[in-house]
Every structure is written in structure tokens, then in C-alpha cells.
Amino acid sequence: MQKIRNIAIIAHVDHGKTTLVDKILHSCSIFRDNESTGELILDNNDLERERGITIVSKNVSVQYKDVKINIIDTPGHADFGGEVERVLKMADGVLILCDAFEGAMPQTRFVTQKALALGLKPIVVVNKVDKENCRPEEVYEQIFELFFNLEATEEQLDFQVIYGSSKQGWMSTDWKTPTENIFPLMDAILENIPPAPIQEGTLQMQITSLDYSSFVGRIAIGRVARGTIKENMPVSLVKRDGKIVKSRIKELYTFEGLGKVKVASVSSGDICAVVGIDGFDIGDTIADFENPEQLEVISIDEPTMNMLFTINNSPFFGKEGKFVTSQRLRERLHKELEKNLALRLVETDSPDSYLVYGRGILHLSVLIETMRREGYEMQVGQPQVIVKIIDGVKCEPIETLIVDVPGEVSGKVIELVTQRKGELLIMEPKGDLQHLEFDIPARGIIGLRNNVLTATAGEAIMAHRFKAYEPWKGPIPGRSNGVLVSMDKGMTTAYAIDKLQDRGRFFIDPGVDIYEGQILGEHIRDNDLVINITKGKQLTNMRASGTDDNTRIAPAIKFSLEECMEYIQADEYIEVTPLSIRLRKIYLTEQERKVKGKSLVNQ
Structure with missing residues (x-):
């Protein structure tokens, strides 16, 4: 029998998990000396490389001292918890990777909880000890406390800890004495992770x-x-x-x-x-074949959010996408259900629309982004949290939100979060940053990231994870400003944008095709304003000094897909095509919006 170890790697986003797997693959001589492999070998789809996160778990194996080690690289984001929960079933032990400065972050906690509950043996790797202001001893204490709070067994609490730097390619039992390679970690795996059990009997x-x-x-x-x-x-x-x-x-x-x-x-x-x-x-x-016995079915946490997916019915329908029909959309969503366990699909009254349930904004946006790259056109509505009635009480998902922010702007962050029904639980210094922990309704997090990053000049580090369903916290203020809506179809002109700049901030540049009902920018007031920015300048042969001002246009604001999802309201859609992301009103003409729009907002 071949000796086998099965090990899953757990870490928060950006703590160096995939880099560590790269180093293990190289040090166990999987590649020829002249083979070019690049970095982040396991993040092999475009979306993973662009975002720098692992989305889909992957398996690799290496030989070390005639033992086969199966390594399972898991996603670090709680939105992809469905991926993690199922692959942990294949492991006998886990490698818990932590940043030597940041320590155990929310997503690490989420997956560690699942691993400890399954009885897996942990090894803790404190990574990035070569960074300035790192605090390996404090992080070790923090992880021990985390394990204790997650009700780890005595055997699990007696864990081996390894210090090192994945990027520099070394691991050691003492962070002050670097080694030349990562073999101390490989030896720790062989010593601490139990061999894969051999069970005789039927398959x-x-x-x-x-x-x-x-x-x-x-x-x-x-x-x-x-x-x-x-x-x-x-x-x-x-x-x-x-x-x-x-x-x-x-x-x-x-x-x-x-x-x-x-x-x-x-x-x-x-x-x-x-x-x-x-x-x-x-x-x-x-x-x-003769005597089938079933293994315990994998239980997956419930989705906390849903979005309406519908076919694209805008005036620009079918110009950019290959797959535009409701049948194609339905087939693709059903195909996704086969491998994406945390996703649910519900048919609506309309044959062209489907409610897709997921674990969060990121989970759903990765699905949308993948589909648009495959050539699909569609429209998606505002994300809605899933409300449950528990013992006769209306309940909503509550998340634990952690924000690390410079001390001088922590007050702004607390104000923004408490406006959205957030409750401050912990406030303590962490290095040169202030560490804040809140309980906040999941719907309060939608749109919060943009506001926090703006208020802190981009210096806030935010992370959140699902905590539990708790009683409804009451109304939360939505977007404070209205939008600028197009009244005409045509091409935008610099002249018209320049004349309307005092009315708000624009999302589009001159020379772009637009249609009636498309959202062009944000109004400075709280109501929507219908504008015409396709109007050109009247050309005459009369010229006078001072009348021909040069147009000076502020750069257009460009939203990512997630920012669009957090920005839109109940009466708006995001039109997603392979080449464009546009915001639009559900009802395109002003007359329709007056008649039907009120009922949408009141819902």
C-alpha cells in the first residue's frame, strides 16, 4: 500500500495560500529544470488571476520521502463556502495559513470552524514573517484562542506551528532562524497529519x-x-x-x-x-453493486441573498452577445447548479426571468462575470437578502463585519456602519491601525464598501462573514442621491455633457451610444432627472470672442460589476453583455416610470 496524506489548505484571501502551493510543487521537483511555470500555478482561470483570489478548489499531489501528499487548495472567501465544505470531506488534516501581521481573519475562522467540527488535525503556518511590523507570537496566541473558542478537542489544541515566508521559499519551527527551504513544513505534515485510513469492505x-x-x-x-x-x-x-x-x-x-x-x-x-x-x-x-450503502450527505449552509436574472430586452439587445434567448440563459444556470452547491434557482411567473439564490455579492458577481465572458447577454436586478419567519418573528441574515482602519478616520467608519443598523462590538488598536468589529444586517453591507473606502481615502481593510439569522432591524437608508436618466437615443456629445456637469457626476464618456431610459450619472439631489446629452452645438458662421469656451469634462466614474450591484435600486437593472456593463431603469420611458415605477418603489 502506498503511504498517503490528504491535506487541505485554509487561509483568508491574500495570506499567501496559492503561493505556498507553488513553492511545494517546485521543491518536490514536479517540473523540469527548464520548464516555465509562472506564478500562482493553481489559479488557472482568468477571473482568479485578475482578482487574485481562489474561486474553485483544486487538487494536486506531490511525492515527498516516498509518501504521496494530496493537496487541496480551497477558496479563502466565505462567499465560496460551498466549495470548501465539500472538499474538506477529502482531507485528513488541514494547513491553516495566517498572515504574521493580520492574524486569523473572518474567512479563516469560517473554514477552520468547519474543519475542526469534522475532526481534522490542524497544522498552523504563520506566513509572511519577513514583513515589517509582523507579530508572530501574538498571532500564535490569537489562533490558540480561536481554536479554543471554536471548541477544538485537546488533540487539536496541541497543534504544530511553523513560521516562514512562502514568497521567499522557507519555513522553520522558529521564526527568528530562517532555513533554506520549505522541507520543515513537509516533515511536519508527515509527522502530524494522520495517514489516510485504509478501510476494508464493500466500496x-x-x-x-x-x-x-x-x-x-x-x-x-x-x-x-x-x-x-x-x-x-x-x-x-x-x-x-x-x-x-x-x-x-x-x-x-x-x-x-x-x-x-x-x-x-x-x-x-x-x-x-x-x-x-x-x-x-x-x-x-x-x-x-449488490449492497449499496450511502455515506452521509454533504450539508451546505443556506444562501443569504437572491437576484433576478432576466433576458436582455434593451434597445441594444443582441448587438454584442452570442447567447441572448431565455432558453440559453436557463440551460446555463441549470448547468451551474451541478457544480455550484451553494446556488439555488427558482422559476418566476415570467418565462424569461429566474431568481438566483447565492451566498453573497461576490458569489453572484463571479457567476455573472463568467457568463458574460462566455458570450451571454442578460439583465440582473437589485440583490435582495433572504428574509425568514422564525417562530413567528421576521428575521434577516446578520453578518460580522471587521474593519481595520487608520485611527484618525475610525470615527467616520463607525458613523457609516451605525447608520446602517450596525452595532459596534470591539474597538482595539492593532499595530498602527484601529481594529473594529460590528454586527450588521447583510442588507446594510450592500453599498457600504464604496462609502467606507471613499471616507477613508481607500485605506480601510474590510471583511465580513455570515453570523446568524436575527430579528429584523428595521429600515436602512438606501442610496441618498437620484440618477441622471437619458431621454433620447443617440451618441453622447462633449458639448452636452459639459453643459450638464453642474447637475451631477457622469458614468459615461462623450462619443458613446446610449438609449432612452439608460442611467448616465448620479444627480446631485435625491430625485431622478431626465436629461438629453445627445444634443450637439448649433453650428453657425458667426463667431465672437468668449462664446467658444473649451469644454472641460470631469473624467467619467467607471463602476466594476460588484459596485454596480451595490449601487442600483429596486426600479433599476444592470445590463450585462460581453463588452459592456450599463445601468438602466426597468421602465425605459418617463411615462411608464410615472405609472408603474411607484408600485416598484413601494414594494
Whole structure:
């Protein structure tokens, strides 16, 4: 039997998780000496590289001292908690990575809680000890306290701690004495993480992830919990609801380095990819053909937010996208449900619209961004939090919000958060920053990031995680300003924008095609204003000094997709196409808005 260790890496966004995996891959000589690999090898889709975050968990394996170590890179953001909860089922231990200055952040806490509850053995890595103002000892104490608060067992509290710098490529048991390599960490994994258990008996394997190949279709990935799985073996697929489907395994692969290797059989404890099973979902069990036994179904936290997805019906419909029909939109959302466990889809009264439930703004925006890059056109409505009635009381999701901010602007942040029904729990110094912790309704966080970054000149570091459902906190003020709405279709002119600059800030530049009902900017007052910025200058042959002023236009404000989602109100849509993101009113003409708009706002 090959010796195997299965380990998941947990960390908050930007604490150096994917960089550490790079160093492990290099130090275990997976690549040829002349092979060019680049950085962040595992963040292999464009969105992950652009945002610098891990969105989809991935498996790699390395050989170290004739032991096979399967490494599972997990997302660090709580919005992708659905990814984390299922892949932890494949691990026997976890590597908890913390920044030597920031310490255990909210998302680290979220995933650590799941890992400790599953009884996984932890190793703590305090990373970035080469940074200025780092505080490794304090961070170690903080993590011990975190484990204690999360009700870790005595065995879990007796964890090994390793200090080092992933970027510099060294790890050590003492942060003051750097080493030449990361082998102290690899040795700690072999010593502290229990070997993958070998269980004899009939086959049991839970599908915890999936892959897709254009040649063989969907590929099931999971860890063999009991028995041995073999090529060409007849099996039973036990669905989440207990229904049993007979099937046969065509091909088997195990993970080696960054790729997969075809094998004849896989024994319990190892992670493998299975080809040939149809109609499976994540959480299903591949079991013995004669006597199938189901493994415990993966439980996923409920979504906290929903958004309306609908087809694009603007005047610019179909100009930029390949997939524009409601059938295409429906097929794509159903396909996403297969692998995105934390997502839910609900049909609406309209055949063109669907309510998509997710874990937060980032979770939903990554789905929208992925779809627009694939060539889809659609419109999305304002994100709404999910309200529940618990014991006859109206309840809403409450989040724990953590803000690290320079002391001189902490007052502004507290004011902004308390306006949105936030409650200050902790205020303490952390290095040269002020550390603030709040409980705040999830709907209060929508649109808050922009305001906080503006008030603190971009110096605030914000993070939040779902806490619990609590009684409704009352009304929260929305956007304070109205918008500038186009009254005409055509091309914008610098002349018209210049003349209307005193009415507000514009989101678009001169020379852009617009349509009636499109949102062009933010009004300086709290009401909406209908304007015409397609008007050109009257050309005459009369010229006089002083009348031909040069136009001086302030730069247009450009919103990212998430900022748009946080900005819009109930009577507005975001039009998303492969090339453009536009804001618009649901009802395009002013007359329609007067008649129907009031009912939308009152809802």
C-alpha cells in the first residue's frame, strides 16, 4: 500500500495560500529544470488571476520521502463556502495559513470552524514573517484562542506551528532562524497529519467535486472511503434522496503533480477521478453493486441573498452577445447548479426571468462575470437578502463585519456602519491601525464598501462573514442621491455633457451610444432627472470672442460589476453583455416610470 496524506489548505484571501502551493510543487521537483511555470500555478482561470483570489478548489499531489501528499487548495472567501465544505470531506488534516501581521481573519475562522467540527488535525503556518511590523507570537496566541473558542478537542489544541515566508521559499519551527527551504513544513505534515485510513469492505466513495472533458463528458472526483474501486467495475450510484442507479466505471485516474494518471484500481484513502458514470450530482455516493450503502450527505449552509436574472430586452439587445434567448440563459444556470452547491434557482411567473439564490455579492458577481465572458447577454436586478419567519418573528441574515482602519478616520467608519443598523462590538488598536468589529444586517453591507473606502481615502481593510439569522432591524437608508436618466437615443456629445456637469457626476464618456431610459450619472439631489446629452452645438458662421469656451469634462466614474450591484435600486437593472456593463431603469420611458415605477418603489 502506498503511504498517503490528504491535506487541505485554509487561509483568508491574500495570506499567501496559492503561493505556498507553488513553492511545494517546485521543491518536490514536479517540473523540469527548464520548464516555465509562472506564478500562482493553481489559479488557472482568468477571473482568479485578475482578482487574485481562489474561486474553485483544486487538487494536486506531490511525492515527498516516498509518501504521496494530496493537496487541496480551497477558496479563502466565505462567499465560496460551498466549495470548501465539500472538499474538506477529502482531507485528513488541514494547513491553516495566517498572515504574521493580520492574524486569523473572518474567512479563516469560517473554514477552520468547519474543519475542526469534522475532526481534522490542524497544522498552523504563520506566513509572511519577513514583513515589517509582523507579530508572530501574538498571532500564535490569537489562533490558540480561536481554536479554543471554536471548541477544538485537546488533540487539536496541541497543534504544530511553523513560521516562514512562502514568497521567499522557507519555513522553520522558529521564526527568528530562517532555513533554506520549505522541507520543515513537509516533515511536519508527515509527522502530524494522520495517514489516510485504509478501510476494508464493500466500496464507498462520495463525489465531492467534478471536472469536465469534451471527450468523455463529466468526471466525478472524490476520495475512496472504503474498499477498492476498479476499472470496468459495476457499481451503484446512491443519489442524495436515496434513489439508486446502476452504472459501470469506464476509466479511473489518480492525481499526480498537476495532472492525472490512468490506473486500474484505487484503494481506500486516495483521491481519484472516475469516468463513465452518468447523471451524478455532488454529494452522491458510488457504492457496491449488490449492497449499496450511502455515506452521509454533504450539508451546505443556506444562501443569504437572491437576484433576478432576466433576458436582455434593451434597445441594444443582441448587438454584442452570442447567447441572448431565455432558453440559453436557463440551460446555463441549470448547468451551474451541478457544480455550484451553494446556488439555488427558482422559476418566476415570467418565462424569461429566474431568481438566483447565492451566498453573497461576490458569489453572484463571479457567476455573472463568467457568463458574460462566455458570450451571454442578460439583465440582473437589485440583490435582495433572504428574509425568514422564525417562530413567528421576521428575521434577516446578520453578518460580522471587521474593519481595520487608520485611527484618525475610525470615527467616520463607525458613523457609516451605525447608520446602517450596525452595532459596534470591539474597538482595539492593532499595530498602527484601529481594529473594529460590528454586527450588521447583510442588507446594510450592500453599498457600504464604496462609502467606507471613499471616507477613508481607500485605506480601510474590510471583511465580513455570515453570523446568524436575527430579528429584523428595521429600515436602512438606501442610496441618498437620484440618477441622471437619458431621454433620447443617440451618441453622447462633449458639448452636452459639459453643459450638464453642474447637475451631477457622469458614468459615461462623450462619443458613446446610449438609449432612452439608460442611467448616465448620479444627480446631485435625491430625485431622478431626465436629461438629453445627445444634443450637439448649433453650428453657425458667426463667431465672437468668449462664446467658444473649451469644454472641460470631469473624467467619467467607471463602476466594476460588484459596485454596480451595490449601487442600483429596486426600479433599476444592470445590463450585462460581453463588452459592456450599463445601468438602466426597468421602465425605459418617463411615462411608464410615472405609472408603474411607484408600485416598484413601494414594494
